[in-house]
Amino acid sequence: MSVSNITATHPAAFLLVGIPGLEHLHIWISIPFCFAYTLALLGDCTLLFIICSDAALHEPMYLFLAMLAAIDLVLSSTKLPKMLAIFWFRDRKINFYACLVQMFCLHSFSIMESAVLLAMAFDCYVAICKPLHYTMVLTRDLITRIGMAAVARAVTLMTPLPFLLRHFHYCRGPVIAHCYCEHMAVVRLACGDTRFNNIYGIAVAMFIVVLDLLFVILSYIFILQAVLQLASKEARYKAFGTCVSHIGAILSTYTPVVISLIMHRVARTAVPHVHILLAIFYLLFPRMVNPIIYGVKTKQIRDQLLSLFQRKDV
Template identity: 65%
Template sequence: MLLQGNLSAPNGTGIDPSVFFLTGIPGLEALHLWISIPFCSVFTVALLGNCTLLYVIKTDASLHKPMFYFLSMLAVVDLVLSTTTVPKTLSIFWVNSREISFNACLVQMFFIHSFSTLESTLLVAMAFDRYVAICNPLKYTSILTNSVIAKIGLVALARAVLPVIPLPFLLRRLPYCGSHVISHCYCEHMAVVKLACAETRFDNIYGIVVTVFIVGLDLMFISLSYVKILRAVLSLASKEEQLKAFSTCGSHLGAILVFYIPVVLTATIHRFGSHVAPHVHILLANFYLLFPPMVNPIVYGMKTKQIRDWVLLLFRGKSF
């Protein structure tokens, strides 16, 4: 049995026990309307930025290169993460639509965790791309062929999906006979686990192991790539060559910091910050899903001349 027991809606009326409630940002309910303004603004910029990025890369043949193929994948992932979470969050802020069915909750959770993992894996692939470009520039096109990029994409997708598939099934077997109120803006794994009225040690351990294993490995591979890149750059003769080589990594380093700093902060506070106010947890969790999709297209757009030129022409209404 998925859900058991009685649940009362906030107004005291009985409801279907298979319906959960998302609280939004606990403690800041009175400010939900004001908080929705930056949320909506960031969401709009993320949609426009990533859609523009995909359009420019698809249209401009000079951008049909490995780095931009990976960037296209990253833009798609950012679009999925944004559209999976923000519309429901805004509906909570605007019209207090807090209900979510258990199945919809599991689907949302699956997309959030699998595509967050996919973004992390793509950042590793992009680090490898920068390593090859700087350390083996003459073999760049022969190493990163279209077929190799497609295989990397498929492996990244499998690596993101397979560890997350058990999560909905593990949650589905648990009874939920107490509160059905999820203290979050979206269905995050640990927030749902806390509602179960059964032994959840395995669910907790599995979630921690998967997170540590994925983030730990990805950070290790990224660090290893940049150690080798740093050695190669420092071996270059002139300062101008060194700066040019470093500049090719600037956008990727920005994307890494934007993604991993909120992830590490969120995970640390969630596990060990028992005295941190609940709204801080929720705001950080939203920040790590909202901020990268907005910043990534801006960072890459600012650093890539072809993208800058296309965006300027698009805003001026010129055709190609």
């Protein structure tokens, strides 16, 4: 076998199409996405500012919420600026290594977000089922270790992908039929044996979603059992109230994932651009909604937000 046949070559840059078949509507499509991105930025930055500036909010629940807001900021800012550049200025070119970095950030921070949502479910479980041991269980040291474990898991699972993609020969051209660098969209351009990438990508996605959701569901089964044993309706209502924001975040994160997976299978052949629109929606919708959910349903954050605006009025 000659050296030229085994030497991996890749283009200096990829070209991102945007949303195939809807290029003439890019300007109009960009309006709701730009609005959602602006809301996500304002919401997440406001949450981080309130939690960091108020020492009374340096408790486990709010520290996990700060982690979630920071992750959401990275996820939305990794994707949306380049996407809007495609929609507004037709700036489709992205450097090969910048594409790999974008792909790594999108997938790894999505895994981190899933881990933080699981940690928040654990926080709800301890607060309701083991209230007397709450401060002893959820110490600052444990919260730090949970955060480090979330980062380590994501980085460990996603690090192989950029190195694998770097060694492929991209004989199918540099054009990615997407508006951001997603693992499988890049793999489709590669020649050679890509079975490991296909299997590994699906296995990681299933492992994260199934495992984390399973533990979240188990947490809420124990929470439900504990709440139903409470004597008064007022106590039950208060206990459920502590979990409402987290349930909303779980639904806003995982519901679009399920819808996207279903539509990806059902509508991709008939309407190729549908799965791309849903993928954008899946990555952007939770980032926009989570700050609103926690801002409206969490009294301490709502009070701090109101006092912040009142100080500005004065």
